[in-house]
Amino acid sequence: MQITRREFTSGLLAASAAPAASPNRLNVVLITNDQWRADCLGVAGNSVIRTPRLDAFAREGVMLENHFVQCPQCVPSRSALHTGRYPHVNRTPSNLYRLPDTEQTLATILGSHGYITAAVGELPYAPTRFLGGFQSVVASDPEYHAFQEKHGWRGPNLTPARRQLLDEHARRSKTQFEASPVPWPEELDETPFFTQHANRFFQENRNRPFFLHVNFRRPHHPFDPVAPYDRMYAGATFPASHKRAGEFDTKPPGQRKSLELTAGFDLRKMTDADLNRIKSYYYGMISHNDACIGQMLDQLDQLELAGRTLFIVTSDHGEMLGDHGLLFKGGYFYDEVLRVPVLLRAPGRLPAGQRLAGLTQHVDMAPTILELLDIPVPQGVQGRSLAAACRGATLEERPVYAEFPTMKMIRNAEWKLVHYLRAPHGELYNLREDPHELHNLYDDPGYAKPRQEMQSALLDWLIGSQDPLLAPIRADASD
Numbered sequence: 001m002q003i004t005r006r007e008f009t010s011g012l013l014a015a016s017a018a019p020a021a022s023p024n025r026l027n028v029v030l031i032t033n034d035q036w037r038a039d040c041l042g043v044a045g046n047s048v049i050r051t052p053r054l055d056a057f058a059r060e061g062v063m064l065e066n067h068f069v070q071c072p073q074c075v076p077s078r079s080a081l082h083t084g085r086y087p088h089v090n091r092t093p094s095n096l097y098r099l100p101d102t103e104q105t106l107a108t109i110l111g112s113h114g115y116i117t118a119a120v121g122e123l124p125y126a127p128t129r130f131l132g133g134f135q136s137v138v139a140s141d142p143e144y145h146a147f148q149e150k151h152g153w154r155g156p157n158l159t160p161a162r163r164q165l166l167d168e169h170a171r172r173s174k175t176q177f178e179a180s181p182v183p184w185p186e187e188l189d190e191t192p193f194f195t196q197h198a199n200r201f202f203q204e205n206r207n208r209p210f211f212l213h214v215n216f217r218r219p220h221h222p223f224d225p226v227a228p229y230d231r232m233y234a235g236a237t238f239p240a241s242h243k244r245a246g247e248f249d250t251k252p253p254g255q256r257k258s259l260e261l262t263a264g265f266d267l268r269k270m271t272d273a274d275l276n277r278i279k280s281y282y283y284g285m286i287s288h289n290d291a292c293i294g295q296m297l298d299q300l301d302q303l304e305l306a307g308r309t310l311f312i313v314t315s316d317h318g319e320m321l322g323d324h325g326l327l328f329k330g331g332y333f334y335d336e337v338l339r340v341p342v343l344l345r346a347p348g349r350l351p352a353g354q355r356l357a358g359l360t361q362h363v364d365m366a367p368t369i370l371e372l373l374d375i376p377v378p379q380g381v382q383g384r385s386l387a388a389a390c391r392g393a394t395l396e397e398r399p400v401y402a403e404f405p406t407m408k409m410i411r412n413a414e415w416k417l418v419h420y421l422r423a424p425h426g427e428l429y430n431l432r433e434d435p436h437e438l439h440n441l442y443d444d445p446g447y448a449k450p451r452q453e454m455q456s457a458l459l460d461w462l463i464g465s466q467d468p469l470l471a472p473i474r475a476d477a478s479d
Helices: 005-017 051-058 074-083 106-114 140-152 159-174 190-204 253-260 272-302 362-372 445-464
Strands: 027-033 062-067 115-121 136-139 208-217 309-315 340-347 354-361 400-404 406-410 415-421 424-429
Touching: 027 106, 027 190, 027 272, 051 115, 051 340, 074 106, 074 415, 106 208, 106 362, 115 190, 136 190, 140 190, 190 208, 190 272, 208 272, 272 340, 272 362, 309 362, 354 400, 354 406, 406 445, 415 445, 424 445
Parallel strands: 027 208, 027 309, 062 354, 115 136, 115 208
Antiparallel strands: 062 340, 309 340, 400 406, 406 415, 415 424
16 A cells, blocks of 8 residues: 655654664554444353454453443544544544644554554554554555455456346345345455455564554444354344333434434334344454454464564444444444453463453553553653553543544443533433433433533543643743
């Protein structure tokens, strides 16, 4: 993939200025699986889904059990993960924006400390093309499309028979809530394609510290697994979706509109058969990701790199998957789209089998990674390092936050509040009594006190989280 002249030049400058790095330093592999919700993992208690490699991986490292993203959209979420700064501070409040060049990311920081930095898969800040300091893209969509064309599944080499298969796939997707398996064989699918490129990167760079971000598109919709994963969960009984009759009578009007129209679908028409099909394909994509991640773990073992590699598996946001009658992601802050899995393994640096139950969030990831690498955390990072807590230290209880430009959320262990800009409505949930957020208490006079307390705490966060890099300059008499 081609990068811009500015990105190429900045990469050269970072590499030339980098101090010599010891080959014994920890490598970093960060895997983000787009739209993977936290409860779709065997080790998280889901008895239906099959994720044997990650279940075993979790027993070898640390699992963050209640981890939340800063926004249920790709760019803001990954930007918060890579900078340790909130979306309203790093100026990526939605997918319409990209990180400013002045933002320090994990890629720029590690590159300045002698690491080779690269990305594989969907671009790290997709849907934008911004690279955020990565020195190279090993393979992304253009390379995969060329691979498909070479094997006759794209472009001028497409036969009439394959065109018919692709047309039928597209037709089913448009009528089945974007649930339609792809027609090509597994060896020509994008997830193993990017896995093979990641493994090649490990082989080629095994003698120098590296930071590789592998960004899998799946299980993001469309729900389009490749065989045999499209049939893996046929006939399965899935965990029930959480919803109730009349639920949206007290919810913000935008959520009722989401039921009527999301991605071109009237979700009120979704049948139980439709939802079971969607869940079976979504689970199938996750199981495929699990197998491919296992191949990367195997490669690190074969290259004798596993013992000196910090390996992290997470997501940028979740998936509604029928909860509240909704699908995909959207303009709401339910736990289903905010809570994601996080698994970390660093032999000798992190204990095996550790589970962290406290609330954590994506801005905590960058300072945690840097502390585990013994690299100073730059000024301006707003998250907190979880390294000590991952080793067993007590984690201070703190709320977590999420945001869009006109919506802000605060959540603690008991309450969740969502504030809408200049709107007469809002959301308040008692998570102890209503963990699935089915009863909105925002307008209930009996809950005025917790609503006011959460509003005050949200305002404190907004005031206290002003960009620490833009502190006011104190005047003196000579000014």
